[in-house]
Amino acid sequence: MGGDSGPSVTVPAALQALRSNPQLSLLLVGNPDDITPLLARADFEQRSRLQVIPAQSVIASDARPALAVRQSRGSSMRIALEAVKEGRADACVSAGNTGALMGLAKLLLKPLDGIERPALMTVLPNKEQGKTVVLDLGANVDCDAIMLVQFAIMGAVMAEEVVGIASPRVALLNIGEEETKGPESIRDAALMLKKLSSLNYIGYLEANELLTGKTDVLVCDGFTGNVTLKTMEGVVRMFLSLLKSQGEGQKRSWWLKIVKRWLQNSLMRRFGHLNPDQYNGACLLGLRGTVIKSHGAANQRAFSVAIEQAVQAVQREVPQRIAARLESVLPPKD
Amino acid sequence: MGGDSGPSVTVPAALQALRSNPQLSLLLVGNPDDITPLLARADFEQRSRLQVIPAQSVIASDARPALAVRQSRGSSMRIALEAVKEGRADACVSAGNTGALMGLAKLLLKPLDGIERPALMTVLPNKEQGKTVVLDLGANVDCDAIMLVQFAIMGAVMAEEVVGIASPRVALLNIGEEETKGPESIRDAALMLKKLSSLNYIGYLEANELLTGKTDVLVCDGFTGNVTLKTMEGVVRMFLSLLKSQGEGQKRSWWLKIVKRWLQNSLMRRFGHLNPDQYNGACLLGLRGTVIKSHGAANQRAFSVAIEQAVQAVQREVPQRIAARLESVLPPKD
Numbered sequence: 001m002g003g004d005s006g007p008s009v010t011v012p013a014a015l016q017a018l019r020s021n022p023q024l025s026l027l028l029v030g031n032p033d034d035i036t037p038l039l040a041r042a043d044f045e046q047r048s049r050l051q052v053i054p055a056q057s058v059i060a061s062d063a064r065p066a067l068a069v070r071q072s073r074g075s076s077m078r079i080a081l082e083a084v085k086e087g088r089a090d091a092c093v094s095a096g097n098t099g100a101l102m103g104l105a106k107l108l109l110k111p112l113d114g115i116e117r118p119a120l121m122t123v124l125p126n127k128e129q130g131k132t133v134v135l136d137l138g139a140n141v142d143c144d145a146i147m148l149v150q151f152a153i154m155g156a157v158m159a160e161e162v163v164g165i166a167s168p169r170v171a172l173l174n175i176g177e178e179e180t181k182g183p184e185s186i187r188d189a190a191l192m193l194k195k196l197s198s199l200n201y202i203g204y205l206e207a208n209e210l211l212t213g214k215t216d217v218l219v220c221d222g223f224t225g226n227v228t229l230k231t232m233e234g235v236v237r238m239f240l241s242l243l244k245s246q247g248e249g250q251k252r253s254w255w256l257k258i259v260k261r262w263l264q265n266s267l268m269r270r271f272g273h274l275n276p277d278q279y280n281g282a283c284l285l286g287l288r289g290t291v292i293k294s295h296g297a298a299n300q301r302a303f304s305v306a307i308e309q310a311v312q313a314v315q316r317e318v319p320q321r322i323a324a325r326l327e328s329v330l331p332p333k334d
Numbered sequence: 335m336g337g338d339s340g341p342s343v344t345v346p347a348a349l350q351a352l353r354s355n356p357q358l359s360l361l362l363v364g365n366p367d368d369i370t371p372l373l374a375r376a377d378f379e380q381r382s383r384l385q386v387i388p389a390q391s392v393i394a395s396d397a398r399p400a401l402a403v404r405q406s407r408g409s410s411m412r413i414a415l416e417a418v419k420e421g422r423a424d425a426c427v428s429a430g431n432t433g434a435l436m437g438l439a440k441l442l443l444k445p446l447d448g449i450e451r452p453a454l455m456t457v458l459p460n461k462e463q464g465k466t467v468v469l470d471l472g473a474n475v476d477c478d479a480i481m482l483v484q485f486a487i488m489g490a491v492m493a494e495e496v497v498g499i500a501s502p503r504v505a506l507l508n509i510g511e512e513e514t515k516g517p518e519s520i521r522d523a524a525l526m527l528k529k530l531s532s533l534n535y536i537g538y539l540e541a542n543e544l545l546t547g548k549t550d551v552l553v554c555d556g557f558t559g560n561v562t563l564k565t566m567e568g569v570v571r572m573f574l575s576l577l578k579s580q581g582e583g584q585k586r587s588w589w590l591k592i593v594k595r596w597l598q599n600s601l602m603r604r605f606g607h608l609n610p611d612q613y614n615g616a617c618l619l620g621l622r623g624t625v626i627k628s629h630g631a632a633n634q635r636a637f638s639v640a641i642e643q644a645v646q647a648v649q650r651e652v653p654q655r656i657a658a659r660l661e662s663v664l665p666p667k668d
Contacts, residue, residue: 238461
């Protein structure tokens with residue numbers, strides 16, 4: 001029910017995900033009156049892997065998270081998370097209110113031992129055809145040093161166990177590379193990370209290094225991460241749209257048009273892996289279950305990518321692997 | 335003396351600025367042993383508009399700002415700012431330590447009445463061929479609501495008086511458009527801005543709207559602004575470099591290569607206004623004098639753009655105009 005467009009995007013995306021993944025089964029939680037008409041195009045086989053779970057209410061995207069959690073009984077978001085908690089689903093995918101999703105997921109699925117607050121994580125493509133794990137992307141607006149250290153550990157486990165990078169480099173996002181730069185929380189986190197011998201901490205990185213592949217894990221607070229990701233998305237989308245419209249309306253000979261189209265397509269392919277739709281879906285790391293947050297503005301293709309992210313997180317046993325590794329990596333408790 | 339490359343970039347950039355602006359005179363403050371050899375290429379006429387002012391020391395880029403300010407006597411940065419204070423120069427341009435520049439500029443040039451802390455501001459090109467005033471870009475890592483309101487007022491005056499936008503739209507950068515989103519400082523600033531009838535406050539904007547022209551003024555704390563600007567720079571540079579290298583090393587017929595080069599150049603022209611080198615130089619707004627901060631990594635061309643920004647700020651009387659407008663726009667004191 002969530003996101004800017006609700007079921008009109010999420011239901012067709014669900015059908016698309018079912019088509020491309022024959023192993024997938026989906027529970028669609030929400031208002032059946034909104035959902036059922038959109039299932040008309042599904043064939044019998046798809047319908048057999050699809051179940052509509054009715055929910056009486058929907059958490060509004062502008063609801064205050066704390067209040068939304070208290071009044072969440074019967075809401076689609078809560079019912080979906082309860083399905084994960086009770087083992088009826090392996091993962092929950094939502095394009096709804098991020099704060100409420102974070103609060104409810106924490107309440108119902110519980111954080112892993114040693115983790116205070118889960119973080120939203122995504123794996124960004126970088127220039128070197130590699131991958132960079134980035135977190136937190138918006139689950140925690142304010143973060144202290146200890147939270148940043150926990151995010152760093154979870155990010156490193158993710159990079160090693162799931163992306164497959166041995167001894168992944170971990171950096172803190174800051175406004176300069178010198179030790180004196182940035183707010184106290186980041187400087188304190190740097191001091192703690194340096195002492196963690198199990199972690200390959202490489203220092204501060206500035207935001208212009210986001211896509212250069214200089215680090216495997218980039219850690220920041222949720223406000224900064226959200227702003228960074230959205231800045232990147234905005235610039236990439238603007239480039240792609242300028243590229244598409246390049247030279248439109250100009251009178252050109254037919255052969256020049258063909259060559260131009262060919263060059264455009266080749267550029268689009270080259271930049272395509274940076275298209276934000278391609279990596280929609282941030283994983284809420286640090287919980288005893290898989291929760292994927294889709295961009296609220298996701299289109300059908302992007303939301304189906306978020307569903308695919310959930311499939312992969314389940315198949316790669318992300319929560320279990322993080323839990324198993326946390327014990328050895330976490331600093332000993334006082 | 336500042337920036338990643340010091341005089342080897344700033345001195346050639348100064349000569350370039352002198353060549354392109356016949357009205358300009360420059361004082362080069364720093365170590366004469368480093369500067370003088372680089373002046374060999376200047377002709378007699380350029381040398382007549384150029385003066386080397388010796389300085390005994392340089393503030394390190396990684397020095398703690400508070401300490402750097404205390405130990406600043408005799409440093410190139412301080413001598414340059416003193417020249418502005420004493421009227422021997424109209425503006426100071428530096429690629430050095432941002433925190434020290436902010437601290438020293440505040441100490442020597444004093445903030446305008448009603449301004450607690452100056453802010454770094456730049457005018458970004460946007461998709462609609464318009465301009466967006468963005469601040470703070472890194473002068474203040476932590477900002478409370480009152481500072482954000484003051485930045486909004488300064489940004490609006492800048493947009494109206496200098497960029498020439500009537501009743502400029504002012505937005506706060508946040509991680510959602512709903513009133514409940516983001517940290518307390520931003521939510522409080524929003525409440526205050528709504529009450530300022532002299533300001534055209536339009537609410538929150540997310541970072542993906544940075545280049546869409548939805549606002550004329552975008553306000554944020556210095557940490558977020560710095561991260562946002564650098565994220566944008568990183569993505570733009572990556573696109574430009576991918577564009578340049580597109581298809582390199584592939585065997586193609588000569589005519590295809592020519593057409594490809596022509597299309598690439600046309601794309602580069604189209605994206606050129608977004609090249610970070612084109613708008614290097616952030617203005618330290620809110621002082622009784624003109625101070626321009628160049629990117630530390632600026633190349634010769636980018637640093638000469640920062641010098642040109644200083645010329646324009648002086649010609650457009652930015653500090654005087656802001657001072658004159660502040661009185662009528664600032665909320666009445668209790």
